[in-house]
Amino acid sequence: MTKATNVATRRDGDSGSDDPVTTPGGEADAIVQAAARAAAPWAALNRTGRTQVLRTIADHLDSAADELVAIGARETHLGEARLRGELRRTTFQLRLFAELVTDGSYLDVRIDHADPDWPMGAPRPDLRRLMLPLGPVLVFAASNFPFAFSVAGGDTASALAAGCPVVVKVHPGHPELSAATAERVKAALVAAGSPEGVFDIITGLDAGVAALRAPEIKAASFTGSIAGGRALFDIASQRPEPIPFYGELGSVNPVFVTRAAATNRAEEIVAGFIASFTLGAGQFCTKPGVLLVPRDSDLVERLTQATYPAPAPLLNPRIQSGYTETLRQLTSHPSVSYAGNADPFADPPGPTVLTVRAADLVEQQDDLFRECFGPTVLVASYDSEDELLTVAEMIDGQLTATIVGEEGDRVLAPLMQALALKAGRLLWNAWPTGVSVTYAQHHGGPYPATTSPTITSVGTAAIARFLRPVAYQNFPQWLLPAALRDDTTLPRLVDGRRL
Amino acid sequence: MTKATNVATRRDGDSGSDDPVTTPGGEADAIVQAAARAAAPWAALNRTGRTQVLRTIADHLDSAADELVAIGARETHLGEARLRGELRRTTFQLRLFAELVTDGSYLDVRIDHADPDWPMGAPRPDLRRLMLPLGPVLVFAASNFPFAFSVAGGDTASALAAGCPVVVKVHPGHPELSAATAERVKAALVAAGSPEGVFDIITGLDAGVAALRAPEIKAASFTGSIAGGRALFDIASQRPEPIPFYGELGSVNPVFVTRAAATNRAEEIVAGFIASFTLGAGQFCTKPGVLLVPRDSDLVERLTQATYPAPAPLLNPRIQSGYTETLRQLTSHPSVSYAGNADPFADPPGPTVLTVRAADLVEQQDDLFRECFGPTVLVASYDSEDELLTVAEMIDGQLTATIVGEEGDRVLAPLMQALALKAGRLLWNAWPTGVSVTYAQHHGGPYPATTSPTITSVGTAAIARFLRPVAYQNFPQWLLPAALRDDTTLPRLVDGRRL
Numbered sequence: 001m002t003k004a005t006n007v008a009t010r011r012d013g014d015s016g017s018d019d020p021v022t023t024p025g026g027e028a029d030a031i032v033q034a035a036a037r038a039a040a041p042w043a044a045l046n047r048t049g050r051t052q053v054l055r056t057i058a059d060h061l062d063s064a065a066d067e068l069v070a071i072g073a074r075e076t077h078l079g080e081a082r083l084r085g086e087l088r089r090t091t092f093q094l095r096l097f098a099e100l101v102t103d104g105s106y107l108d109v110r111i112d113h114a115d116p117d118w119p120m121g122a123p124r125p126d127l128r129r130l131m132l133p134l135g136p137v138l139v140f141a142a143s144n145f146p147f148a149f150s151v152a153g154g155d156t157a158s159a160l161a162a163g164c165p166v167v168v169k170v171h172p173g174h175p176e177l178s179a180a181t182a183e184r185v186k187a188a189l190v191a192a193g194s195p196e197g198v199f200d201i202i203t204g205l206d207a208g209v210a211a212l213r214a215p216e217i218k219a220a221s222f223t224g225s226i227a228g229g230r231a232l233f234d235i236a237s238q239r240p241e242p243i244p245f246y247g248e249l250g251s252v253n254p255v256f257v258t259r260a261a262a263t264n265r266a267e268e269i270v271a272g273f274i275a276s277f278t279l280g281a282g283q284f285c286t287k288p289g290v291l292l293v294p295r296d297s298d299l300v301e302r303l304t305q306a307t308y309p310a311p312a313p314l315l316n317p318r319i320q321s322g323y324t325e326t327l328r329q330l331t332s333h334p335s336v337s338y339a340g341n342a343d344p345f346a347d348p349p350g351p352t353v354l355t356v357r358a359a360d361l362v363e364q365q366d367d368l369f370r371e372c373f374g375p376t377v378l379v380a381s382y383d384s385e386d387e388l389l390t391v392a393e394m395i396d397g398q399l400t401a402t403i404v405g406e407e408g409d410r411v412l413a414p415l416m417q418a419l420a421l422k423a424g425r426l427l428w429n430a431w432p433t434g435v436s437v438t439y440a441q442h443h444g445g446p447y448p449a450t451t452s453p454t455i456t457s458v459g460t461a462a463i464a465r466f467l468r469p470v471a472y473q474n475f476p477q478w479l480l481p482a483a484l485r486d487d488t489t490l491p492r493l494v495d496g497r498r499l
Numbered sequence: 500m501t502k503a504t505n506v507a508t509r510r511d512g513d514s515g516s517d518d519p520v521t522t523p524g525g526e527a528d529a530i531v532q533a534a535a536r537a538a539a540p541w542a543a544l545n546r547t548g549r550t551q552v553l554r555t556i557a558d559h560l561d562s563a564a565d566e567l568v569a570i571g572a573r574e575t576h577l578g579e580a581r582l583r584g585e586l587r588r589t590t591f592q593l594r595l596f597a598e599l600v601t602d603g604s605y606l607d608v609r610i611d612h613a614d615p616d617w618p619m620g621a622p623r624p625d626l627r628r629l630m631l632p633l634g635p636v637l638v639f640a641a642s643n644f645p646f647a648f649s650v651a652g653g654d655t656a657s658a659l660a661a662g663c664p665v666v667v668k669v670h671p672g673h674p675e676l677s678a679a680t681a682e683r684v685k686a687a688l689v690a691a692g693s694p695e696g697v698f699d700i701i702t703g704l705d706a707g708v709a710a711l712r713a714p715e716i717k718a719a720s721f722t723g724s725i726a727g728g729r730a731l732f733d734i735a736s737q738r739p740e741p742i743p744f745y746g747e748l749g750s751v752n753p754v755f756v757t758r759a760a761a762t763n764r765a766e767e768i769v770a771g772f773i774a775s776f777t778l779g780a781g782q783f784c785t786k787p788g789v790l791l792v793p794r795d796s797d798l799v800e801r802l803t804q805a806t807y808p809a810p811a812p813l814l815n816p817r818i819q820s821g822y823t824e825t826l827r828q829l830t831s832h833p834s835v836s837y838a839g840n841a842d843p844f845a846d847p848p849g850p851t852v853l854t855v856r857a858a859d860l861v862e863q864q865d866d867l868f869r870e871c872f873g874p875t876v877l878v879a880s881y882d883s884e885d886e887l888l889t890v891a892e893m894i895d896g897q898l899t900a901t902i903v904g905e906e907g908d909r910v911l912a913p914l915m916q917a918l919a920l921k922a923g924r925l926l927w928n929a930w931p932t933g934v935s936v937t938y939a940q941h942h943g944g945p946y947p948a949t950t951s952p953t954i955t956s957v958g959t960a961a962i963a964r965f966l967r968p969v970a971y972q973n974f975p976q977w978l979l980p981a982a983l984r985d986d987t988t989l990p991r992l993v994d995g996r997r998l
Contacts, residue, residue: 040916044916085620085621088619088620089619089620089621092618092619092620093619099995103995105997110938110939110960111939112935112937112938112939112940118935118937119591120587120588120591120592120935120936121584121587121588121591122584122588122933122935124935124937125929125935127935127937127939127940128939129939129940129941129960132919132920134952134953135920218952233736233741234736234737237732237733237736237737237741238733238736241895241896241945241946241947242732242736242946242950244951244952244953396740397740407975407977412978416978417539417543420631420969421631421634423969424967424968424969424970425969425970425971425972426969426970426971426972426974427971427972427973428971428972428973428974428975428978429973430624430972430973434621436611436617436619436621436623436624436626437619438611438617438623438626439609439611439992439994439995440609440610440611440626440627440628440970440992441611441626441628441970442628442968442969442970444967444968446740446967447740447741448740451741452743453633453717453743453967454633454743454963454966454967454968456968460995461609461628461968464953467953468923468943468945468952468953469923469941469943469953469955469960470919470922470923470924470925470941471923471924471925471939471940471941472924472925472926472927473924473925473926473927473929474926474927474928474929475925475927476906476927478906479911479915479927491997493938493939495938496598496602496938496959498604498990498997
């Protein structure tokens with residue numbers, strides 16, 4: 001099942017990038033050291049205090065919305081409406097983590113009272129466990145969500161909520177916005193009376209790699225390309241003290257359309273697919289990149305004749321050149337056809353639909369089943385619904401997999417079973433873009449969707465990435481952390497029972 | 500804080516071992532393939548069925564206790580009473596995981612109903628999340644717990660409970676016991692009607708490494724030495740598809756005795772310390788290896804004059820030679836003194852107490868603050884309680900750290916804060932050996948205690964190592980997994996509220 005890793009040029013990530021400005025080594029080191037000094041006071045701050053800090057950051061960003069959105073629009077080519085919505089999502093996310101800190105269930109408090117008759121064969125001591133912050137976290141920001149996966153995005157919000165100081169290696173695609181966002185976050189931290197060093201930014205790949213190697217950094221997160229993410233994962237894993245590296249890398253997000261759905265809802269499917277894959281000019285990690293459709297349906301014809309959004313400039317020249325390169329490889333492949341009229345290589349690029357036989361996709365998956373970061377998709381025609389299962393069984397890990405089907409489709413049960421092994425999120429008659437920030441969200445998946453199949457980078461469960469359990473044995477009440485005392489009101493497991 | 504890794508010869512682990520018998524490559528591959536084929540049916544088995552299987556395994560092992568204990572006693576030099584107790588712990592553990600599977604909270608069910616007014620700025624879709632098994636798990640068995648951390652030990656129990664097939668690379672220290680235990684487990688699986696391939700064993704380092712590289716293996720666990728564990732961690736991390744590697748490696752388990760405690764409770768401290776460090780002839784991962792005591796106390800003198808258990812043979816010749824080597828390095832160190840009369844290098848070895856100044860321990864931590872797997876400890880004398888903090892701040896990650904103190908000791912608060920950063924379990928006026936299997940237990944810690952600071956290898960939370968979340972978006976009730984339907988009775992989080 002494992003095959004040669006596709007080195008997709010999905011986002012410009014950080015591999016080999018020459019940032020125009022870089023934080024000098026000494027200064028970057030001072031920032032990491034300051035984060036290390038802030039770890040104890042930030043971890044020790046009570047939950048009310050930390051909640052207030054997160055809300056203050058959200059407030060400061062909201063009140064700077066006009067300025068920040070204007071800078072973002074200039075630097076990223078993303079429209080004002082999109083950026084305003086993304087900033088709203090970002091401050092909502094900070095407030096949702098504040099709510100989570102208030103609730104306290106993320107501490108996973110467990111209390112086992114001493115039990116002389118514990119059936120293990122030896123008396124059970126008094127044991128109490130809670131989650132503590134891991135320590136300073138290094139966040140590698142992404143290009144394609146200049147707010148939500150950047151300086152004050154989900155990684156920063158969840159790490160701060162966990163009680164970890166954060167050093168963000170900013171993305172070179174939006175340097176001014178990164179600096180302006182960081183200014184607002186720092187002002188909020190000062191206003192809320194936070195310890196110095198809890199948050200700062202560094203610039204440049206060299207500074208990022210040096211920070212990743214710094215013994216003071218205890219975890220790192222990343223959103224970007226497979227090549228860049230894997231390189232950083234390897235550095236994190238090969239340190240004298242390896243640290244958790246939470247990389248969200250590449251995903252094709254295949255969509256499996258059954259014959260019945262194609263017959264009954266062709267118009268709706270075409271409209272939904274086009275809206276999803278052209279959103280943000282196709283620069284979403286959850287863009288549906290491969291659509292599997294029955295050959296005897298009219299879906300390909302409908303897609304050929306459909307009306308598409310106007311061409312839109314990509315985030316930056318590196319994304320554009322990476323996109324063009326992948327597109328060139330796909331269009332020059334003998335099994336792939338292009339049926340449109342417009343020049344797919346135009347800059348800005350228009351939405352492009354390539355076609356292929358599903359059998360060819362299976363046979364040449366390394367070349368064809370790959371992420372193309374931008375507004376191009378591959379539509380694969382199958383003769384038999386069995387081919388849907390073949391594709392589901394052959395693919396690598398994905399962030400999402402979507403089934404567009406109808407009640408009664410015989411392929412549903414085996415297809416769901418196969419896809420649950422491969423994807424972090426399954427969708428039914430819906431589209432994968434627009435990742436909601438919620439309690440039940442999971443934005444992750446087996447490699448190479450992420451470097452760690454057990455974690456999510458979106459939703460409240462993302463906080464678990466930055467926590468570690470510590471057990472306290474035989475401590476008297478007066479010496480225990482407050483969360484572990486008998487009078488705690490936190491959600492907890494007491495002698496195996498949920499309270 | 501990070502320093503050169505101590506390559507302690509703690510247990511014989513698996514690095515460089517030449518197992519007398521080894522599973523041939525073809526056969527080992529067939530076992531891995533069978534585990535892969537078993538993954539889907541084992542994962543699909545309902546919770547009642549899996550509970551029955553775990554209980555049946557426990558019953559079969561219990562009913563074979565006489566035979567298994569006799570083989571174990573012959574192969575490991577561990578006494579019958581100890582082995583009988585360990586087997587009881589092992590079958591208790593299987594039944595505790597059965598109870599956990601019945602309870603179902605490990606599935607971490609989360610249900611978010613669709614919400615058109617979700618304050619993120621976009622409607623929230625219906626999202627539901629649960630935990631699914633990771634897939635086939637490779638377990639590297641340990642030598643020092645031939646039942647509890649071996650063929651049917653905690654790793655196997657928690658992986659099977661999670662719904663993962665298990666391949667155990669047996670430890671060469673007890674080959675017959677491993678084979679006999681595996682026979683019983685397999686018989687139980689057949690009796691309970693489990694799918695073929697859910698459990699099997701392989702023998703030999705080569706077979707273990709080949710299995711670790713097999714793409715079908717989705718996670719691995721290990722209990723053993725730092726050197727061996729790190730080598731396997733590196734292999735797991737460098738695979739084309741990296742997999743989680745849960746290694747429990749080395750730990751010194753320092754004990755910090757305050758001046759007041761030394762003054763008030765010298766006799767009790769000496770008795771407790773001796774009992775703890777000589778338990779199992781010092782071959783426990785939680786053996787208290789370093790005891791910090793005030794220089795002006797009589798603890799060293801009492802330890803010198805105390806009565807000790809008789810010399811006991813170590814597990815096997817490799818453990819004995821590793822122990823002798825570490826002991827020779829420690830005793831030849833110019834800062835270390837040995838005050839006893841008996842020959843510390845005798846075989847079998849008697850309990851040995853070495854002494855050092857705490858200041859020397861700090862200055863030469865790489866040489867002196869290291870695990871010595873066997874019945875030797877280092878007692879470090881301090882002049883000022885501040886030295887306790889210095890030691891706590893300098894050390895690497897530990898499984899445990901113990902404070903022996905009195906109410907009113909001024910060092911307690913900073914010492915607890917420092918040690919919570921370094922150890923997975925803190926103890927107060929207790930001893931770290933005898934790890935209880937409970938809901939709140941945490942047997943883990945920062946590197947090199949383990950390769951993953953966020954997980955435990957003992958206690959019910961150990962099941963989380965072998966699970967990954969999957970979210971389902973927009974699915975109708977009839978198509979959802981039963982655990983995620985509106986009528987589920989499992990413990991769950993619904994729209995952010997615990998039910």
